[in-house]
Amino acid sequence: MSGRVIVITSGKGGVGKTTASANLGVALAGTGASVALVDMDIGLRNLDILMGLENRVVYNLVDVIEERCKLRQALVKDKRLPNLSLLPAAQTRDKSAVSADQMKELCKELSTIFEFVLVDSPAGIEQGFQNAVAGAHEAIVICTPEMSSVRDADRIIGLLEARKDEIEQYRLVVNRYRPNMVQANDMMSVEDVLEILSVELLGVVPEDEDIIVSTNKGEPVSGTDNCKSGLAFRNIARRLRGEDVPIMDFSSQNQSWINRIVNFFNPVRV
Amino acid sequence: MQVLTNLFARLRPNSVRTTAKDRMRSMLTYDRLELPAGRLECLEEELMAVVSRYFELDKSTTQFDLQQYDRRASLIANFPLLRSKC
Ligand SMILES: Nc1ncnc2c1ncn2[C@@H]1O[C@H](COP(=O)(O)OP(=O)(O)OP(=O)(O)O)[C@@H](O)[C@H]1O
Numbered sequence: 001m002s003g004r005v006i007v008i009t010s011g012k013g014g015v016g017k018t019t020a021s022a023n024l025g026v027a028l029a030g031t032g033a034s035v036a037l038v039d040m041d042i043g044l045r046n047l048d049i050l051m052g053l054e055n056r057v058v059y060n061l062v063d064v065i066e067e068r069c070k071l072r073q074a075l076v077k078d079k080r081l082p083n084l085s086l087l088p089a090a091q092t093r094d095k096s097a098v099s100a101d102q103m104k105e106l107c108k109e110l111s112t113i114f115e116f117v118l119v120d121s122p123a124g125i126e127q128g129f130q131n132a133v134a135g136a137h138e139a140i141v142i143c144t145p146e147m148s149s150v151r152d153a154d155r156i157i158g159l160l161e162a163r164k165d166e167i168e169q170y171r172l173v174v175n176r177y178r179p180n181m182v183q184a185n186d187m188m189s190v191e192d193v194l195e196i197l198s199v200e201l202l203g204v205v206p207e208d209e210d211i212i213v214s215t216n217k218g219e220p221v222s223g224t225d226n227c228k229s230g231l232a233f234r235n236i237a238r239r240l241r242g243e244d245v246p247i248m249d250f251s252s253q254n255q256s257w258i259n260r261i262v263n264f265f266n267p268v269r270v
Numbered sequence: 271m272q273v274l275t276n277l278f279a280r281l282r283p284n285s286v287r288t289t290a291k292d293r294m295r296s297m298l299t300y301d302r303l304e305l306p307a308g309r310l311e312c313l314e315e316e317l318m319a320v321v322s323r324y325f326e327l328d329k330s331t332t333q334f335d336l337q338q339y340d341r342r343a344s345l346i347a348n349f350p351l352l353r354s355k356c
């Protein structure tokens with residue numbers, strides 16, 4: 001098998017890379033695909049917590065690279081989805097413990113076992129980022145509709161463009177979207193961000209308190225029903241699998257009739 | 271109340287959203303070209319000086335700008351000419 005290696009990156013820190021990695025992992029596995037989640041944020045391990053797997057971590061990515069264990073021994077199986085596994089980051093090492101070539105080798109090996117290999121990149125554009133993109137064929141760029149985040153996303157897009165030979169495709173996910181603020185013209189819309197960055201849209205995830213609750217429970221929102229961010233992540237997963245899923249329109253929810261009329265003429269899409 | 275706020279927001283031309291978008295666009299144009307502040311003005315002055323040796327210019331309506339299309343910037347210069355100088 002030759003699985004797809006997709007890096008999830010952003011430039012700016014704290015915009016939702018790890019949240020998106022966990023949720024897309026669960027959502028893709030939910031569609032029946034076999035998925036490996038790779039935590040490349042060496043020294044700042046987080047993905048295991050979001051997945052609720054922190055107590056099952058025995059070996060980590062650096063152990064595999066330094067041949068202290070076999071790849072299969074380091075992979076932690078998800079609690080609910082048998083076709084989803086996590087390769088945890090080392091917590092006590094730093095980014096220099098891994099080289100780009102080693103990472104390429106590792107991604108290649110993972111892609112012989114899994115249909116999807118999702119790599120959670122650290123913030124920044126230095127070695128940690130370079131290592132995370134090293135083995136990838138595709139990229140998902142995460143940004144929030146804020147100026148500093150869009151600027152950093154643009155920087156990342158420039159770096160991905162420079163790697164055209166390896167990165168065949170990159171698409172944008174706008175996270176923490178707030179339709180009400182966009183409607184009040186207090187924030188850039190998805191359309192604004194796309195126009196500025198000239199990039200293809202993969203999806204929009206609304207700001208949602210359920211994400212914080214789900215992090216505390218160790219159960220990503222994409223595994224639960226009745227939650228708009230969970231649905232947004234499941235839709236992104238389906239788009240990744242090539243399905244044509246329209247971008248949802250959240251603007252008419254929880255609103256009065258007059259706002260609905262206004263929205264009819266000027267919809268805010270999520 | 272939110273309804274009225276939203277309605278008025280739509281009518282307000284210089285909204286925070288437009289300001290952010292405009293600032294963003296110009297910031298990224300400079301970022302992508304790695305163009306330091308003031309450099310463009312410097313070029314404008316030099317170009318204008320050269321063109322002025324050949325033509326009398328209507329300096330009140332000249333236009334000198336960077337425009338973005340598909341992540342590529344173009345220099346748009348418009349120097350309205352009054353008459354030739356030789
Ligand atoms: N759509 C959302 N709605 C509400 N909160 C969110 C959303 N997305 C992310 N968050 C919160 O934002 C914070 C940062 O998210 P996360 O850790 O996924 O970002 P990151 O990009 O991985 O950060 P880092 O750069 O430090 O690795 C977390 O507290 C998370 O719960």
Ligand SMILES: [Mg+2]
Binds near residue numbers: 017018019046121122
């Ligand atoms: Mg993270």
